[in-house]
Amino acid sequence: MSLDESIYREFLGEVERAAEEIRRLIDEDRSFVIFCHNDADGLSSGAIASIMFLKEGARFLTRSVGGIDDILEDLKDFSGDFIPVFTDIGSGYLDEIVKVVGDSPVIILDHHEPVGESSKNIIQVNPHLCGINGADEISGAGVTYLVAKALNEENVSYSPIAVVGALGDLQDRIDGRSLHGLNELIVNDSIDAGLMKVEEDLLFYGRSYKPIHIALASTTNPFIPGISGDESRAYSFLMDVGIKVKEGDRWKVLAELDEDEKKKLYNGLMKHLASLGLPPSLARGIIGKVYELVKEEPWTYLRDAREFASLLNACGKTGNDWVGIAVAMGNRAELLEKAQELLEDYRIKLARAIEYAMRDESKQELKHTVVIDGGDVIDHKLISSVASMISSTGIMGEDKVLIAMASAEGSIKVSARASKKLIKMGLDLGKILKEAARIVGGRGGGHDIAAGAEIPKIKKTLFVLEVDRITGEMLGNSK
Ligand SMILES: [Mn+2]
Known part of the structure; x- marks a missing residue:
């Protein structure tokens, strides 16, 4: 044994x-x-x-x-x-x-x-x-x-x-985008019960049943800025890289592409990321194991396990937790329709929020922090997703703390992320946000790598300066 x-x-x-x-x-x-x-x-x-x-x-x-x-x-x-x-x-x-x-x-x-x-x-x-x-x-x-x-x-x-x-x-x-350990044991339970099929491929949602541009646009894990959440841009991207999306009148699916076409698609994505100033490492995250729930209908968002997770996430993020729980328990019909609408809506909103967040005019760089101010444009309920997605793209580099903000009623919601490198240097974002929020009369806290805060609207500038100052102190002290 x-x-x-x-x-x-x-x-x-x-x-x-x-x-x-x-x-x-x-x-x-x-x-x-x-x-x-x-x-x-x-x-x-x-x-x-x-x-x-x-x-x-x-x-x-x-x-x-x-x-x-x-x-x-x-x-x-x-x-x-x-x-x-x-x-x-x-x-x-x-x-x-x-x-x-x-x-x-x-x-x-x-x-x-x-x-x-x-x-x-x-x-x-x-x-x-x-x-x-x-x-x-x-x-x-x-x-x-x-x-x-x-x-x-x-x-x-x-x-x-x-x-x-x-x-x-x-x-x-x-x-390598696959589950291991006890998770693998559970995957095997699913396969043995005839409920799941696992294949290695590009991870776009719906590889075996969605038209390719829709598969690309509906994928939010990983999130590809400029493609995720936007079917028409996904379509023109495929045209640009020279992939035939139709066979006669019929839309082709990802699983039908041959190795050459998949390579074209992959290389095209690398170029797309580079054109946005994003590291190519992000593209490696689009290959891995696809977990397909074979008993779910192919036209639903439940067939691909990652998309199912996105659907539940959208339910939770929009305050419709019970819809998500009911669907995960096996309810379908109107509840599934409702959940799917929530996901569609969430995807579009998230794509717009990220696009806004990545614009130069939304960004401000300080000594130890990069600040993204979503103002009234980014829904404050999305701000932690935006912070996670932006930090997972690697666009901020490893040396600065990311602070994303958006206006709520009467206050500002803040979500911050740090790199593993900064954590190793002794940074603790939870402590930083707790202290900076306390100074401006708000409240904050969280983990070393991800934290959040809620602060009074008029104290935004002071808060950002305090975060930058305390970050500097913490990094200095750890040397
Ligand atoms: Mn958990």
């Missing part, structure tokens, strides 16, 4: 134990309240947990939240009759949770690094506790799925949703 397998054995043992505990609580006729994060992985986790309790005939309700503060606030509404179930969230706030729930039972199914002290009333399944990296080997949806499967083998039918969750969390970024 290899080392990896023995690590999995320990973790899978934890999964079994949690399933037994949940079985016991269900048999005691207890009620559950599921709290899930509102991103794609969170909504996938919430859907799988909901199905798990639904199938066993247990009483439950599901709430999706933006962060732990919402949960701690919500928890006060529930008496001890309800057992909280945290999915894709919770492990990072053990002390806070223990403080609120005391010694009543809690279930945490998460993949974020545990922080604080657990207690014996907390049933926690987390890969980190067994030496497995939760950043890229398994998602919140994956952990929830394994527990649901241990409880009831029929839940294997939800394995594709766990794959969607992992891709939503970009867990395919480490290993």
Whole structure:
């Protein structure tokens, strides 16, 4: 037995134990309240947990939240009759949770690094506790799925949703755009159940059923500025590189292109990126494994697992979390239509926002920071997506912090990103934004690599200067 397998054995043992505990609580006729994060992985986790309790005939309700503060606030509404179930969230706030729930039972199914002290009333399944990296080997949806499967083998039918969750969390970024570790185990469950097909190809959404220009335009992971979100520009791009998009009257699909045509397309994309001043490394992210949900209809946005994740993300980002959870649970018809409209709308808005953000007049460079001011043009609900997308293109280089801002009602929403290089030099964006926001009378915080803040409108300039100053201090101090 290899080392990896023995690590999995320990973790899978934890999964079994949690399933037994949940079985016991269900048999005691207890009620559950599921709290899930509102991103794609969170909504996938919430859907799988909901199905798990639904199938066993247990009483439950599901709430999706933006962060732990919402949960701690919500928890006060529930008496001890309800057992909280945290999915894709919770492990990072053990002390806070223990403080609120005391010694009543809690279930945490998460993949974020545990922080604080657990207690014996907390049933926690987390890969980190067994030496497995939760950043890229398994998602919140994956952990929830394994527990649901241990409880009831029929839940294997939800394995594709766990794959969607992992891709939503970009867990395919480490290993040439493919899932590995425990995620691969889940992919195999899906394949064995006849629910999924995996092939190596260009990653544009809908490789085997969408007209090529539509496949290009609908892809947002990776986001290709000037092509993603814009079908007519995707079409003229294909014309420019000399790819035949039609065979007679019929639109061709990506899977039909021969090697030469694929090379043409790839090289064309490299040139396109270079013309925008973007690094060619971005283009490497468009080749990898395609995860196709073969039981979904090809004309839906659910057939390609990455697109499914984009759909859930759009639901969460627009405040329609419940639509996403319902679709991930298997609801279709009007709900799917609604979710698809949300995604279409979101894609167009995001494409416009990124185009605006990349213009020179939106940008301002300071000593340690690049500031993108979306003003009233970029929807403040999109500002964290814009910051992520822009920083993932690499256009900002590695040496400066990216600060993206947009106006909200009465305040300014800020989202910041740092490079891995800056983190290694001792930078902590969460601390920087917390301190700069405090100085201007706002509030902020987050992780070392990604953080956010909300500040008063009139303090914008001062805030930016403070971020730049504190960044400089932190980098100076670390030398
Ligand atoms: Mn997650």
